Amino acid sequence: MELEVRHLRALCAIADAGSVHKAARQLGMAQPSLTTQLRRIEQAIGGQLFSRERTGSRPTPLGRSVLTRARPIVAQMTELVTEAKDAAGFGVPGGTPRLRLGSTGSRAIPGWLRRLNARLTDTDITFQTDVSANTLLRMVAGNQLDAAFVHEVEGAPLRVPDRVELRVLVRREPQFVAVPATHPAARSGRPVRVTELAGEKWMVDPSVDGDWDGLRQVFAAADVDPRIVYGDYLSAGDLVAAGEVVTPCQPTAQPRPGMAIVPLRDDPLGVRLVVGFRVGRGLGEEGDAVFRDLRAAYEEVAWNSPAYARWLRDQTHPSLPIVA
Template sequence: MRHLRALCAIADTGSLHRAARELGVAQPSLSTQLKRIEHELGGRLFIRERTGCRPTPLGRVVLGRARPLVAEMRALVAEARATAAGGPRLRIGSTASRALAGWLRRLRQRPATDPALQMDVSANALLRMVADGQLDVAFVHEVEGSPLRVPDGLRTRVLVEREPQCVSLPNDHPAASRPVVRLTELAQDRWMIDPTVDGEWDAVQRMLRAAGIEPLVLHGDYHTAASLVATGEVVTVCQPTSPSRPEAAVRRIDGDPLGVRLLLAARTEEDLDSVFPELEEAYWETTLQAPAYREWLMTRGAPLFRESRGAPPAAVRRT
């Protein structure tokens, strides 16, 4: 299990240095451990590049099996500790979202509620964990054109039917001077995409091909991408609620060619009802901090304020 945790940490951080820091070990020790694992499995698991580490085809196969095992062990430990402390916790899974902090804050304000959190870049992995009883609910995104594999028996509720994805680019990029960017303006830039996010690499490829461009694409996690955007090395896709920073700008893509559907999954309608209102409020709270996205919603007739709760209602659909 220690080896599997190390492999997941390297993949998630995209760097031996950051993975070693996360695991609390020295980088040379982690490098030696990785070489030992690769020798045992008979092939390289990661390609080391100047920009970091990315999984090889063998590495992706191994990670596909390792992640559920590591997640299951974490869930087992969390559940055991919670039981020993006096009772079960609300077990939440989520892909990355700026609404997550507000959602957890609201849930913790309820009596006797202290949610446990499991993050994963794979929405499909989180859905399987809900179906297997390892999680109570999962908040995930479904990339347009790449339907999620929802296990039988799960109930889902849509938070946002289509959230348009934006592009993050260096603040001194010529295209950053305008609120909307044409993809052809980014044809000469290097793009960084995380291929471990379910469906995202395929969707970005389709988007770029439809625009008639074939830019150089680097593979890496989005934490690394954010750092490289700041130094002018790459551009990358991002959520519309992502904030612009002094070194990086978030801009809409002309025509909104890339979208995701945001949904909550659980085993019962009662589980959905128990946490959906707080998620809804938290998400719309983030839109108030993203002026460009708020304007986009307004042009499409989406309400942005609700006096009684301070947030607009989302379009809800039960399946």
């Protein structure tokens, strides 16, 4: 087997993501396919490149040596493709303006797209979501996206590519918790302490960049060690409503039957909301307008989210932590 750039890219993805599972999602592959590809690469090289641990995959000494040589090659190839696409006018097919956006999950997205479509009637707007903020930022760096709206969890910094610059939308958004409607925290009408939920099972999606790392630090600071259930946030809502788990959530989350959204006392967990643009290609005045549309959409969902609106009104200075 001869190693190709795609093989080197797969190795870099596994190292950056910290697990084959997360890397497969970022690469758009099935996990078994990536696992098989990794085995073949290791056979070709003649040694194990990653040690498989309970928490993920770590490069072995041989793996670190290979990655040291692989990363510059992958970066140079990405830069070559980016420059070629720019030269070919990739973003303007047939002369039609094109805007390619990406985002991690947010209730502000529908309002953002509604405003963009109303204002840019002659622009072909494409949109995609991904649970991985780092993947979306790499797509911006690789000229696959023009901009990406992502979140950065406190204590788990994003890996921002050299070709990407960040513009801050919200300096610190507090994270809330979804609990069963029958839970005492739902009935009390007050923020709940992390220690009050220490006996609950917490569901966390390990594929969402930074979420588990940030939450683990919150548990350590509160000196609690709750039971953890790994899953995806799409199914978490049903399990919360069934009384099986609690789960961290965005303050703009809307409760469903059987569920309540509750702030955490003292706001121990927060995220920074940012928009990534390619360096030198921030879209100029159009980029400013795209950012303003997102800000307006976020303000709309924030004040129309009951739990978040109550939290905002209870603050000493009741205003959104949005960067002007």
